[in-house]
Amino acid sequence: MGLDELYREIILEHFRSPRNKGRLDAPDLRGEGVNPLCGDEVALGVALDHDRIVDIRIEGHGCSISQASGSMMTEAVKGKTLAEAETVAHAFKAMMLEDGSPHGEVDLGDLESLEGVKKYPVRIKCAVLAWNTLLGALATKAKGGRESKVVEE
Ligand code: ZN
Numbered sequence: 393m394g395l396d397e398l399y400r401e402i403i404l405e406h407f408r409s410p411r412n413k414g415r416l417d418a419p420d421l422r423g424e425g426v427n428p429l430c431g432d433e434v435a436l437g438v439a440l441d442h443d444r445i446v447d448i449r450i451e452g453h454g455c456s457i458s459q460a461s462g463s464m465m466t467e468a469v470k471g472k473t474l475a476e477a478e479t480v481a482h483a484f485k486a487m488m489l490e491d492g493s494p495h496g497e498v499d500l501g502d503l504e505s506l507e508g509v510k511k512y513p514v515r516i517k518c519a520v521l522a523w524n525t526l527l528g529a530l531a532t533k534a535k536g537g538r539e540s541k542v543v544e545e
Pocket residue numbers: 427430431432454455456457458518
């Protein structure tokens with residue numbers, strides 16, 4: 393199995409069996425994200441203990457890349473502090489939007505399977521949607537808010 397094929401399998405596996413799917417009853421932060429170009433939507437709920445993400449749930453619909461990336465995102469940030477989550481988000485976006493590799497100190501795990509999406513520039517917005525939604529929620533929290541919405545343009 394080639395690397396591309398392996399990566400495709402990882403993406404499809406997350407798409408079929410998304411991690412942390414659903415919604416929290418009383419999230420501390422809520423974020424919505426929309427990528428109109430592809431029709432992808434995600435909604436995040438985050439439960440915090442001080443500045444640590446103790447739980448995160450995601451629901452949404454759209455293409456396999458957007459939904460798999462959301463699943464991987466929840467796995468990558470659950471249990472982390474907000475600052476650590478932000479670091480992972482920036483590392484992932486650097487991989488997708490800039491030359492990106494090497495990924496420095498951050499171990500992106502399954503997320504590295506999404507790097508191949510760079511070959512299809514129109515799909516990059518699909519891959520970063522859940523991450524921009526998370527960053528939007530964090531930025532809103534920094535301003536004292538709880539609800540945020542991000543629309544990819
Ligand atoms: Zn998409």
